[in-house]
Amino acid sequence: MHPQIILHEVPKISSVQNMIIRSAGVFGNKLAIEDLRQTPIPRLLYVELLTNVLKFGSALKKLGIKRRDHVAIVSENRVQWALSYLTCMCFDFVVCPIDRNLPTNEILNILHESDSVAVIYSDQFETMLSEARPSLKHLKWYVNMDLASRQDHRYSMAELITHSAVCRVEELPKIDPTEMAEIIFTSGSLARAKGVMLSQKNLASNLMAMVSVVLIDQNDRFLSVLPMHHSYECTCGLLCPLYTGASVHYAQSLKTVVEDLQTTHATILLGVPLLYDKMFKRIHKGIQENKMKSLIVPPLLRATNLLSKFGWKASKRIVFHELHERFGGSIRLFITGGAASNPAVASGLQSFGFNMIQGYGLTETSPILALNPVQIHKDNAAGIPLPGVEIKINNPDHLGVGEIWAKGPNIMLGYYKNEKATRDVMENSWFKTGDLGYIDDDGFLHIAGRLKNVIISKRGENVYPEELEDLLLRSQFIQECMVYGEKDPKHGEVIAVQILPDAEAFIALAETENVKITDELMRETLNKEVAKTNKQVSQFKQITKIYIREHEFEKTTTQKVKRYLALKNSGITAE
Structure with missing residues (x-):
């Protein structure tokens, strides 16, 4: 555990049953859960x-x-x-x-x-x-x-x-807290989906560990927007608030998030990176389209950043009070998980006075393995291992990157009726996550990408698609993208990308430059954006093929691109 992190005292619970009985006794006539529909x-x-x-x-x-x-x-x-x-x-x-x-x-x-x-x-x-x-x-x-x-x-x-x-x-x-309590089928085709068996001990241990790192109490109000069948929302967005006496408010829909934040005056929003990406883009767009704000906001950001460095962190909330009121006026924490977040979005939201932290985990780990504490966090890191959780990097390369293995009371019992799949991911109580990452000198875990997604260059170097996707998505002209290796008869495996252009950004470009939106304009603009990314990485990581999509990628309920489907589906225009 990082020496500067102080753990909070939390109530001891042995099971979800124990937790619900305790919370009813302690918080009695306080609101627990509410539908906004x-x-x-x-x-x-x-x-x-x-x-x-x-x-x-x-x-x-x-x-x-x-x-x-x-x-x-x-x-x-x-x-x-x-x-x-x-x-x-x-x-x-x-x-x-x-x-x-x-x-x-x-x-x-x-x-x-x-x-x-x-x-x-x-x-x-x-x-x-x-x-x-x-x-x-x-x-x-x-x-x-x-x-x-x-x-x-x-x-x-x-x-x-x-x-x-x-x-x-x-x-x-x-x-019996050690017995199977739930079966959660992971996303994927019928052949790929596996039933993850979790016990009440798995869930209870994860709740206690999470709340000891990030303080949540009975004054908090959660707005729930993610699907509840997913372990991230179920454990963190339902069980966690009920454990601490907070209230849960179910949003009308994803389209009404801002309205529902205003209605409930929520203090905590649990989301996935795509939700915050869209939120930040709208804030940025609102500033750009208003001449007065476009002149005033940049110097205000510089001034409040300086004041924050001298300890006056409240200056951001005061200066950008109007923006905070748009989100209900009470938000104290944005939490992101389910996929790697964009550090630029996290730092961007923080520059306006919003606290944003991310965590990392999988359904098989109930789900959280690592979490960024509010008092000391890194926007480009997944977090520090939770108390009681051990994380090691198996077979690291010369950069320290290897497969992330985890051990702890939150590790699943196995896959339902699938002993072979269970054996494949377990070794001496260590769970093989299938994710690649490294641990820095401060003890923070960083995610490089999925093991199965790694592209091997001709020189034998590892290329992590997620790293390139992160850079590409910083462009206002790219709404979605997916980087992958593609077989080439002359050069072996080359790096390709499928891009879904951001329609709103191209409309704004056409209005500003007084030009028409054409295929040629779109191709030239996206080529320049990819070239910008290529300049930021080594030669062996550079993207050489670009495909323009007409439709959004099919995604899981936590908004991860279904890569295997994207490679099969048509509707892609080659460059």
């Missing part, structure tokens, strides 16, 4: 959350669902999703959260592969599940979040809760 259960206080868990769990038991049975959840973010998940944790059902954005065949495949006997779902999935019911023979119970009352084989979640008696806390099953 109209739903059957729009908000719950902490005491009401526990009461509803006890009632819903009792109702599911009465239907015939037993301890250790597998229960799937598929719906958009809402209070009932959180309630269903916590009920499974408290009643010792194994929960299987499903990505609601997956194609129908993949959702059905996960229902089958997870051995779920019940599914809790929103109306959005009613038709799909009804049509597939004859083939889902192992599924015995269908619980609809939106039904007012039971219809045929479909149970109403609201009705089950309303008509159920409340069992006493003492009657809850005794949890």
Whole structure:
């Protein structure tokens, strides 16, 4: 642990069940979770959350669902999703959260592969599940979040809760925290997706370690925008605030984030790099398009940076008060994860007085391995290992870069019904992340890229696509890009890039230069941007082929580009 980092005292918990019972007792009549859309259960206080868990769990038991049975959840973010998940944790059902954005065949495949006997779902999935019911023979119970009352084989979640008696806390099953508590299927095609088995001990240990590094308390309000089936949002955006007495507010949609920040006066926003990239670009664009602001803001930034160096850090929030009010006026922390963030965006937001930190982890690690503390952080680093987590760099090269291996109480139990895949990633309790990185002299972990994405140059040098992508994305003319190795008959493997141009930037360019947007203008501009990147890297890393895309890349729910699909799909114009 870095010597300047002071760890916070945190309550000891042994399981998620233990955490929810404790929080209901400590935070009682305080708001726990809230939907900003109209739903059957729009908000719950902490005491009401526990009461509803006890009632819903009792109702599911009465239907015939037993301890250790597998229960799937598929719906958009809402209070009932959180309630269903916590009920499974408290009643010792194994929960299987499903990505609601997956194609129908993949959702059905996960229902089958997870051995779920019940599914809790929103109306959005009613038709799909009804049509597939004859083939889902192992599924015995269908619980609809939106039904007012039971219809045929479909149970109403609201009705089950309303008509159920409340069992006493003492009657809850005794949890073995080391047993499998949930199965999370990683994103990928049917052949690639693996069911990650996590225990309540995995989750509880990660919660305690995270909060000991980054202080979160009952005065905080989280705006939840990321899909809840993902371990990043579920652990950090649901369990973490409930552990600390904070409140969770479910955004109406990604398009209403700014409006929802203003409504809730949220103090913490959990996001992925793409969200903050777009946010920063809009701030930058707003300044550029306003002549007065374009003249005033740069000297103000220089002045407040100087004042911050002399200890007056509040100067930024005071000077850029209007900008902070646009985001609700209460934001104290932007947290980014799920993919590597752009250091320029982090430093840019910080220059306006916003605190922004990033963390690193995987579903298999519950999910956080490393986190940047607020008091001492590095914008270009993933963070320091959490307390109790060991990280080592396996087989480092001459630059110290190697595969990141991790060990700790948050490492998964394995992949569900896939012992071979588990053996492939585990070695003497060390989990092989598949990510490449290095640890600097201050103990901060830096991510170089994915092992499987590395391009080997003709000279045998490693080229990390993510490094080049990071540089390219600093251009206002590039909305998205993907760097990869491409076979060339003359030169072996060369470095290529697919680029999605930023339409708004080209419109602004055309207006400023009084020119028309043509294919030639676009190609010339993007060639110059790639040339700028090439000047910043060694010759063996330089991009030699450029492809212009017409459509956005297909992405995972945490906005990572699905690289394997991008290489297959058409719609790319070659340069």
